[in-house]
Amino acid sequence: MGKLLDKVVIITGGAGGIGGGMAKAMVKEGAVVAIVDVNKETGEEMLKELQTHSPKSMFIQANLMDHGNLYKIVNTVVEKYGRLDVLVNNAHASKQVPLENTTQADLDLSVGTGFYPTFYLMQAALPHLKESKGNIINFASGAGLAGHETQGAYAAAKEAIRGLSRVAANEWGRFGINVNIISPIAYSPGVEAWSKAQPEYYEAVKNKIPLGRFGDVEKDIGRVAVFLASEDSQYITGQTIMTDGGSIMLH
Template sequence: MGKLENKVVIITGGAGGIGSGMAKAMVKEGAIVTIVDLNEETGKVMEKELQQYSPESMFMQANLMDRDNLGNIVETVVKKYGKLDVLVNNAHASKQKPLMETTQEDIDLSFGTGFYPTFYLMQAAFPYLKESQGNIINFASGAGLKGDPTQGAYAAAKEAIRGISRVAANEWGQFGINVNMISPIAYSPGVEAWSKAQPEYYEAVKNKIPLGRFGDVEQDIGRVAVFLASEDSQYITGQTIMTDGGSIMLR
């Protein structure tokens, strides 16, 4: 029996990067995972990989900026599996620009792919998570905590996600719903491309991480997601879990 045996999970942005790492870690612990992603090609490939461990797991193609369809994601999963235990809001797209060059379009992209889907999927999932006394895992970022240059739109959306996560933790704790956040540093495909394009800068950033490396999307980030989705974390809520090798040490 795995830690997540027969738990039904939704992961947005699950076709690659951190999302796929969490999905793989969860199915190996017995979860039934629906990965939601815009990219059908990579989604189908990941679906086949997940089904090696969890035959019922599936890929669902969706544009998270289509707000009217967000509720259908939850309804489709609940109709198929009869319940929902865990919602993971991982997807987020943004553009890096200096603050004075950041446009309304840039802000709309960051909030439209990150904050709004997180907010509306939480609302849609609430009645089912109330039944299962389930878990929500949202994503924060060191860019928001530190205020990294050129990350204005991204940082704003990430801190907004932290805000609503704490509100939900306070409001929904009475129903047995836990709401936590992961703030990761991981060797994702984007970081890999960056390491090849700017190797000296990559090494400089890596060397500032106390543990001396970027996290593995499955073994490091995925295992923390498994913990937060499992019975082991049921007395933890409203917290930002810094899964970043010690880069930011909260006080």
């Protein structure tokens, strides 16, 4: 307990799924977490759960595709808490479409909810992370690393985030800022729905995971996020951490 005592954390897409799992893992380690999500109802529900461990935590409703919101998010958090220690860029939406049918709107959705918010929130957070010698955690995907079919728009945005993260790790290391990437496989609400709709396909995918299961959003993905947000990871930067049960082994 206490690896993140009094650290102030922003998590986008924090109302549920992997974002919610990270938020729960972090507040249990003493963090004050600001979850950002477009969904007001689920955001408020998650906040109630977080506040049982961290009464000072907060929920900010925001549409990340409106770039005007992004600096406001960081400013709101810093004005309330006086500091920012960790930025977690988790939110991302996309459509699964074969490349030949992918439209500009499909690309705009993926880049607009994933890459652009990651970029602008990193810029907005930089002055504050310089002060705290803080951490940035961004998100990649096996869809980009392996080139999964029908995931062109999503994979492109995720790989752009990986490239951006490596540049930031090189440029901002001099300020004591660590920038790392998690590439997860987790049993999120979306995967749960898929497992019920296509149980045979779900089992086939699960059986290809060397550890034989999908990750838990809090215990598996959240704990890795806690590590990357803590002093324990202070000599790690620019890395993609495959939190996927061994599905993709980088070399």
